[in-house]
Each structure stands twice: as structure tokens, then as C-alpha cells.
Amino acid sequence: MTLDVASAILARRATKVFDAEHRMPEEDLETILGLARRMPTAFNIQNWRFVVVKDTELRHEIRKVAWDQPQVTDASALLILCADIRAWEKSPARYWENAEPDTREMMVGAIDQYYRGREQVQRDEGMRSCGMAAGAIMLLAQSMGYTTCPMDGFDFDAVGKLIHLPEDHEIVMFVALGKPAKEPYPTGGILPASEIIIRNTFS
């Protein structure tokens, strides 16, 4: 099954109760993650890192520090989207390996100039990248017949310890994927477009 983008957006809801018996074929997860990696990142630094938590015991440990939310153990796949905060300085030429040498050199210089000494920017950039990846993951999953739950209801430090998060990485969020075992609640409510869409300036 495949859905077009608009249909996937309209069909997507946060799944609170997954079918714990369902197993997702590895190829489906590979397809989803392979396509999500084609989303953009600033300067193409690809600063996202996707942790696929397969280990059942680890999932139970994570659930304990995630408000006991059942999605953590019952979803067919649990992804922890992390940002490599210092990706910008880790051999940045490889982000432009297909470019002409002049362009590559120019981009490497620009990356350094943009990020060096700007900790907030480095972190924010990771949030932007993973946010976009999360959106893509959810829509791709939906289009392939799965449902998802984006999650940040967990103790970030505790999860970081459980997955041995490197010092220069940050956890951004989880995305749980699988088959639903229960219909979602009715949509909470959609704010009026006039509150959300601003024409030119705020005042």
C-alpha cells in the first residue's frame, strides 16, 4: 500500500496502543530510514543519528524512564532520533565529496565559519534536522501501512545513559512505529489558520 503525501498527512495520528505481536520486516525499516536520510540538512552535514532499539530488555528499561508508556515496548520498531552536535567539524569534506574541489573547499570553510563557537546554533541545527527526519519517517511509515507515535515523554538523561549516548550527541525525540491495536482518540482540535499563518509580519 502506498499513500500520496496529502493522504498520509491526513491519515497520520499518534498511536498510543500498538499491536505488540506485530513484527515489521527489516526491509520496511530500511526503506523508511533510507528515504528519511534524503531529507535536507543545513550544509548537508547529515547530523542526525537514528538509534534502532531492537533489544527487548533495553526497551523495557527505556519504558521505565518514559512514564511507563506502552508504545516503547509494544511498537514494532522504536527509533531514538539523536543529533551529533559536532558533526559539522567531523571531516566535513565528506559532506561535499561529489562537488567540484573548489566548491568543496568553499563549503568546508563556510561550515566552519557558521558553526565554530556557536553552541546554540550547533544544537538547534540538530533539532531542525531530526525534526524534519521525524516528519518524513512518520509519513513514509503511514504510506506503507504503519502508524507511528512521536514521543518526548521520557527522561532524556536516563535514556542517554541506557543507550550510551556519546558526549557530543543530544537525544531529540523517539518515533515508535508499528500496527495500531486501538483506534486513536478524536483529533484534539485544529487551531484557526488565522492564528497560525502570519502574512509578512506579526504586527
Ligand SMILES: Cc1cc2nc3c(=O)[nH]c(=O)nc-3n(C[C@H](O)[C@H](O)[C@H](O)COP(=O)(O)O)c2cc1C
Ligand atoms: C514532539 C512530540 C512529542 C510527543 N510526545 C508524546 C509522548 O511522549 N507520548 C504520547 O503518547 N504522545 C506524544 N506525542 C503525540 C501528541 O500528543 C500528538 O501528536 C498530538 O496530540 C496530536 O495528535 P495526532 O498526532 O494524533 O494528530 C508527541 C508529539 C510530538 C510532536
